[in-house]
Amino acid sequence: MRIGVPYGLENGIFYFGRLLILSLVSTFGTAAIAANSVGSTITSLQALPGMAIGLGMSIVISRCVGAGDFTQARYYTKKILGIIFVAQIVSSVISLALFPSILSIYHFSAEAMQWTTEIVWSHAIVMILIWPFGNALPSVFRAAGDAKYPMVVSMITMFCCRIIFAYVLVYLLDMGMFATWIAIYCDWLIKGGLFIWRYVNGKWTKFQATELNGRKAE
Template sequence: MGSSNTKTRMHALLEKYFSGESIDYRQIVSLFTPILVDQAFLVCLSLVNTAMISSSGVAAVSAVNMVDSVNIFLINVFVAVATGGTVVVAQYKGSGNDSMVTKAASSTISAVTLFALCISVLIVLFFHPILKLLFGSAEADVFDHAGVYLVGNGISFVGIAIKEAISGALRGIGKTKVTLTLSLIMNFSYVFLNVVFINVLDMGVLGMTVAVNVSRYLAAICAIYYLVRLDDSLRFRIRDAFYLNMAMFKKILFVGLPFAAEQMFFNGGKILTQIFIVSLGTYAIAVNAIGSTFAMVYQIAPAALSTTTVTVVGQCIGRGNIRDARKFTKSFLWLASVSFVLMTAILLPLYRPLVGLFHPPEEIVDELFTLTLINAIAQIPLWPISFLLPAALRAAGDSRFTSMMSMLSMWLFRVVLGYVFGIVLRLGVIGVWLAMQLEWGVRGTIFLLRFRGEKWYRHRLVEPEGEEGK
């Protein structure tokens, strides 16, 4: 009897907060679950990889973390364009215009691959001056490792771009189980090869770069094979990717380019704060690296919710259902905060055994705990409104506003205050992170005010079936 009452209450709760006219909670759960599993694997495998490379010494883990900030900066440019594709595909799907869904998916793959190819060539040609400009103050052995790691990642960009573009298109139509499979193929092969190249063959950072290339191109090949041979929704053909549909490109880039610019400026600011940390020494880089990995663990469920938001809100907007778009966004915001509370309650007591995976010098363990504690508390109210909420605004086509506010808040608050707190006031890495959390609060408040108004959903990206081209 008690079990039946519990199920009834749970059903009523899910119906109230996660069902609407456009979509019900069962569809949301089927969308969210594969993305959650994918995000959990991504973060856990990142944690394992950081732990593995840490066995090669503090210089190696510092170099990987240092270059990863550059990699994230660059990869997010074409991932942003892929997100533009997801929004357009989702809105066409919601409007019922299936023929345009196919065109949007093909154009997404073309645009993202082209962006990645250009970035890859630039990195391979100019990696040394880039590293010298950004991290010239790093110690010699850290700098050498960083060069190998940056070039290796640059070569792999086209592979991950193809995988991300196809995954973005599939997420737009709700096929998240397929995107999960592609992600698992890429990440499991990456970890397996890392074990072979780092732990068995003792190849260190070089082994990591070989692993990342093999795994990303394997995932790209599998993604293309699925679209061409197995998928019956997008009806993609290889030759479609070589046809540039300029009208569709404009729609994708309307969302994707502002987001790409945001990612460049936003992650550029993060690189600048990374430069502050590099100037504090190798131990400070290690504290930041391990602290960032812990932060990603806390963000597993909220990050998955943020990705789900793009598809759900995009399809609601495509149907013209603003009420559902508002309702689901609010529900996701609260759910993200609750998940942070649960993760903090679970992970903080396990700090010592978890940090032991990274073999940190004893000198940084206490500082790392302080950093982790402050960030765990700050994330609960601030992360959802500063990351998940703009995903909802962007899904409605409000990309220019969200991108502009993100760029301004990053440079006016996180960068400036990061220097003041971390360097001038000598609070070190903790000071840089405090500035980051303050910036979350400023940015999130701006997005909340935008969400309360009406301008965010006034953009018209797609037309219902039969009206396109009139």
């Protein structure tokens, strides 16, 4: 419960914020809605390897933590993060190579095509650079029983970056629909920095998932 409930709340807030961003995108018309929808689908494919490997990482790290071997936990964290970086480079290159063929299926207007291109290319570049730190590294903390910290950080950055900053960029700075994606990238950047700080200072090693009777979980 100490791990699952914070993670569930974190995911719930994520989808709530996503709805608010979609409502903001819808104000730019059908071309923006179509571009955002197709762009989101393709970018999901880019991030799929990292998401899958990140789930596996939580299992590996939890076994290391359960054995009390944080040296091994750190070793596998670095190794698996490296694998995620490589996997996402491969997935991004493949998606970008196939992107013109995929885009031709939709018969978009010039405006929608430009927006979709900006979304897919920017997402691939930013994801390769910072996505694992903001979205895969929290799995290490949860595996060690430190689930509240990623929940709090994710909720704060969601509201401050994805939502508030997106509305500022769109309405105050008049930067258009693509500003919502800039806000997402800022969210990743700030989360990644805070998670790296948490990992380096070692506070995540002070938590350990335990059974109700106080014995260490196997």
